Amino acid sequence: MDLDAQIADLKQNAPNDGVTASAITTIAPTLKAIAGQLKHPQYYVLQTLEQGWMMTTLSNRTQPNTQKNIVYAYPTLQDAATSQATIKDPQVMALPVPVVQILFQLLAMQPIDSLIFFETPGKVGQGVEIRRQDTQALIQAQLQQAQQASSIPPDMA
Numbered sequence: 001m002d003l004d005a006q007i008a009d010l011k012q013n014a015p016n017d018g019v020t021a022s023a024i025t026t027i028a029p030t031l032k033a034i035a036g037q038l039k040h041p042q043y044y045v046l047q048t049l050e051q052g053w054m055m056t057t058l059s060n061r062t063q064p065n066t067q068k069n070i071v072y073a074y075p076t077l078q079d080a081a082t083s084q085a086t087i088k089d090p091q092v093m094a095l096p097v098p099v100v101q102i103l104f105q106l107l108a109m110q111p112i113d114s115l116i117f118f119e120t121p122g123k124v125g126q127g128v129e130i131r132r133q134d135t136q137a138l139i140q141a142q143l144q145q146a147q148q149a150s151s152i153p154p155d156m157a
Contacts, residue, residue, distance in 0.1 A: 001041055003032045006100035024104070026146045030138045034130065035099045039119045043073035043102060044080035044094040053105070054092060055112060068113045070129075073102055076121045083124065106132050107139060 001009070007028045014020040046054035053071050060066040074080035080094030099117075106115055109132075116127040 001098055003035050003041070003100060006035075006041070006098040007032065009098070010100060010104055023143070027139050027142050030135075030142045031100050031103050034103055034135065034138075038099055038117050038128065040075050040099065040117075042096045042098050043075060043117060044077050045071065045073055045097045045102065046080060046083065046092050046094050049091050049093070051095075053109070053112075069111050070114045070116050071106075071109075071112055072124075072127070073097075073099075073115055073117045074124065075118055079118060079121055079124050103130065103135065106130065106135055 007024065011021045011024045014024055048054065055069050055071055058068045058070060060068075072083065074083070074094065077094055077096075083094075102115060106112060113132055115130045115132075117130065118124045118127045120126070
């Protein structure tokens with residue numbers, strides 16, 4: 001599924017609250033720009049049987065009190081299946097999730113600090129980090145820009 005189809009799917013499955021679908025339309029260019037920098041249209045995310053995403057807490061080696069909560073996104077089912085979490089816990093499964101949906105979920109998942117996208121199948125030692133803080137800042141800027149554009153009177157010439 002290409003990125004435009006993923007945005008359309010996200011809008012179609014949004015709550016019918018009169019706000020979410022239009023917000024998705026507004027932030028779609030930012031979501032597409034971030035997703036466009038990644039190599040795959042979907043990734044495998046480890047989930048519990050209740051479909052909660054598996055979060056890993058990492059500690060800084062030099063500052064053990066500094067921690068970061070991350071979610072890993074794998075390029076293939078094989079890569080996800082060989083991760084430590086699936087080996088240790090038979091209640092964990094890897095499910096394919098469109099990249100735009102992963103990025104959108106990042107905005108709502110408060111305990112998550114970053115997503116790590118592994119780009120090369122078979123090489124899960126290196127990944128691309130997408131920080132929630134950076135993503136939220138880009139989205140906020142997009143929303144403010146849209147709000148300012150809509151507050152300009154139409155007869156201003």
